[in-house]
Amino acid sequence: MKVGFxxxxxxGLPMAKNMVKSxxxxxxxxxxxxxxxxxxxxxxxxxxxxRDVAMKCDILITMLPDSPDVQEVVLGKGGVxxxxxxxxxxxxxxxxxxxxxxxxxxxxxxxxxxMLDAPVSGGQKGAIEGSLSIMVGGKxxxxxxxxxxxxxxxxxxxxxxxxxxxETVKLCNQVICAINIVSMCEGMxxxxxxxxxxxxxxxxxxxxxxxxxxxANLAPKILEGDMAPGFKLRLQQKDLRLAxxxxxxLNFSMPVTGLTNQIFxxxxxxxxxxxxxxxLIEAYNLLG
Amino acid sequence: MKVGFxxxxxxGLPMAKNMVKSxxxxxxxxxxxxxxxxxxxxxxxxxxxxRDVAMKCDILITMLPDSPDVQEVVLGKGGVxxxxxxxxxxxxxxxxxxxxxxxxxxxxxxxxxxMLDAPVSGGQKGAIEGSLSIMVGGKxxxxxxxxxxxxxxxxxxxxxxxxxxxETVKLCNQVICAINIVSMCEGMxxxxxxxxxxxxxxxxxxxxxxxxxxxANLAPKILEGDMAPGFKLRLQQKDLRLAxxxxxxLNFSMPVTGLTNQIFxxxxxxxxxxxxxxxLIEAYNLLG
Numbered sequence: 001m002k003v004g005f006x007x008x009x010x011x012g013l014p015m016a017k018n019m020v021k022s023x024x025x026x027x028x029x030x031x032x033x034x035x036x037x038x039x040x041x042x043x044x045x046x047x048x049x050x051r052d053v054a055m056k057c058d059i060l061i062t063m064l065p066d067s068p069d070v071q072e073v074v075l076g077k078g079g080v081x082x083x084x085x086x087x088x089x090x091x092x093x094x095x096x097x098x099x100x101x102x103x104x105x106x107x108x109x110x111x112x113x114x115m116l117d118a119p120v121s122g123g124q125k126g127a128i129e130g131s132l133s134i135m136v137g138g139k140x141x142x143x144x145x146x147x148x149x150x151x152x153x154x155x156x157x158x159x160x161x162x163x164x165x166x167e168t169v170k171l172c173n174q175v176i177c178a179i180n181i182v183s184m185c186e187g188m189x190x191x192x193x194x195x196x197x198x199x200x201x202x203x204x205x206x207x208x209x210x211x212x213x214x215x216a217n218l219a220p221k222i223l224e225g226d227m228a229p230g231f232k233l234r235l236q237q238k239d240l241r242l243a244x245x246x247x248x249x250l251n252f253s254m255p256v257t258g259l260t261n262q263i264f265x266x267x268x269x270x271x272x273x274x275x276x277x278x279x280l281i282e283a284y285n286l287l288g
Numbered sequence: 289m290k291v292g293f294x295x296x297x298x299x300g301l302p303m304a305k306n307m308v309k310s311x312x313x314x315x316x317x318x319x320x321x322x323x324x325x326x327x328x329x330x331x332x333x334x335x336x337x338x339r340d341v342a343m344k345c346d347i348l349i350t351m352l353p354d355s356p357d358v359q360e361v362v363l364g365k366g367g368v369x370x371x372x373x374x375x376x377x378x379x380x381x382x383x384x385x386x387x388x389x390x391x392x393x394x395x396x397x398x399x400x401x402x403m404l405d406a407p408v409s410g411g412q413k414g415a416i417e418g419s420l421s422i423m424v425g426g427k428x429x430x431x432x433x434x435x436x437x438x439x440x441x442x443x444x445x446x447x448x449x450x451x452x453x454x455e456t457v458k459l460c461n462q463v464i465c466a467i468n469i470v471s472m473c474e475g476m477x478x479x480x481x482x483x484x485x486x487x488x489x490x491x492x493x494x495x496x497x498x499x500x501x502x503x504a505n506l507a508p509k510i511l512e513g514d515m516a517p518g519f520k521l522r523l524q525q526k527d528l529r530l531a532x533x534x535x536x537x538l539n540f541s542m543p544v545t546g547l548t549n550q551i552f553x554x555x556x557x558x559x560x561x562x563x564x565x566x567x568l569i570e571a572y573n574l575l576g
Contacts, residue, residue, distance in 0.1 A: 160488040176472060200457070210502075211500065212501065246478065
């Protein structure tokens with residue numbers, strides 16, 4: 001069985017490497033050639049286009065930035081759709097609109113291709129360690145067939161519902177993470193402004209009900225002034241936009257997600273989009 | 289050495305019981321007699337007023353709802369101040385304004401009384417189990433002298449700064465907890481509105497970067513419809529008010545804390561103030 005992999009970015013490349021380590025026979029494609037060459041060097045085959053990759057594999061993974069990228073790569077000219085055969089499975093691990101994900105699955109179904117949406121959580125660290133959380137939408141039978149693939153890159157692997165449900169759960173996850181980042185930044189900034197030791201505050205808070213993985217992972221970086229991206233601020237913004245878009249489609253109000261999006265924009269507007277999400281603290285430094 | 293304890297509410301009573309278990313000789317006071325009688329039954333002495341308790345003890349603990357309560361009990365007519373002697377220590381474990389806490393410590397200092405502000409985190413469960421987080425403000429020497437008392441009721445015990453610093457850290461903790469509750473509620477509500485299994489979403493989120501003690505403790509209650517208070521919604525509101533008041537004194541903007549306060553008010557306005565903080569989910573049920 002051959003597995004295709006399209007999208008070898010900050011997440012995709014280490015995921016592909018872990019699949020190679022687990023013995024999968026990969027064929028890959030990426031717009032820029034650098035990660036392709038890196039995989040070539042360890043014996044991985046390169047496809048010449050998404051279409052070419054699709055023709056050569058049985059299961060195809062896409063790991064791309066946003067909805068339009070997946071639409072283009074799967075349904076566009078020279079895209080996956082031109083190379084598929086019935087029985088193939090597309091696993092889209094990108095974080096995109098649940099609605100777009102369902103639409104793509106419907107087009108693929110017409111060609112006898114099954115789709116799973118399987119976005120991940122855990123950042124670059126989880127991708128490198130093969131410890132990602134994977135939230136999957138689609139048919140149970142297809143999910144079970146793909147389990148060996150998921151196991152090679154993730155730890156918590158849950159089928160959460162039908163097509164699109166994986167994306168919905170991912171957006172809920174992103175809403176929770178982004179607002180948790182805001183909670184940390186408002187707490188830390190209030191403490192600093194009041195002239196109290198922020199490190200000690202974090203120590204106590206993380207020993208109680210306020211403890212979170214966000215604080216455990218990001219507060220030490222803020223205290224050290226390390227703004228390098230584990231997850232980029234502009235991608236967090238993209239996910240908040242997708243969540244707010246979903247809420248709009250559902251006619252549902254998410255006041256704090258909306259405000260969180262605006263506050264992240266302060267940091268983005270100051271040119272911090274390529275920094276890690278912990279750079280949100282800079283927005284609060286500007287506030288006073 | 290005799291220890292006084294004033295304020296035997298949902299938190300104070302189990303704390304006093306743990307101190308008795310650890311061998312402390314207590315003298316207690318509470319406005320309503322029910323918890324006093326409960327402690328009487330296990331051999332604990334009752335004082336007739338805050339003044340009377342102060343006259344009988346070397347270390348005095350207060351555990352009261354809000355700033356005016358502590359001002360009244362400590363500095364009011366028949367209050368602690370009328371019964372103190374030099375060398376006594378007052379440990380105020382209430383969550384109150386850092387500014388008021390400092391003011392009280394200054395009045396007490398004139399009578400040779402040392403004060404620590406030592407608010408706690410961990411809720412009724414932590415109070416019963418003796419596993420509270422205690423964030424202490426005051427002098428190091430006094431803090432060390434009181435350590436046996438703290439150890440009888442808490443686990444994470446940190447001196448975070450001078451007088452008032454304990455209260456500041458507690459308010460930071462409450463800001464973080466309250467916004468984490470909002471993050472959970474917006475995520476869960478979006479998931480429900482999108483028709484996706486909320487329990488599975490929580491399972492995945494709590495296996496990744498979105499994991500928090502708030503989700504671990506409160507999401508199961510929401511899923512079971514259990515709104516019984518571990519920590520009352522109206523007291524969470526009181527703490528948000530104190531945090532926003534501190535921010536105002538510092539001329540510092542906390543936009544998400546402000547909005548969180550408003551959203552908690554939706555639930556409070558619907559008569560849910562005596563329910564647990566997880567009842568915030570009802571505000572989102574109203575939103576759609």
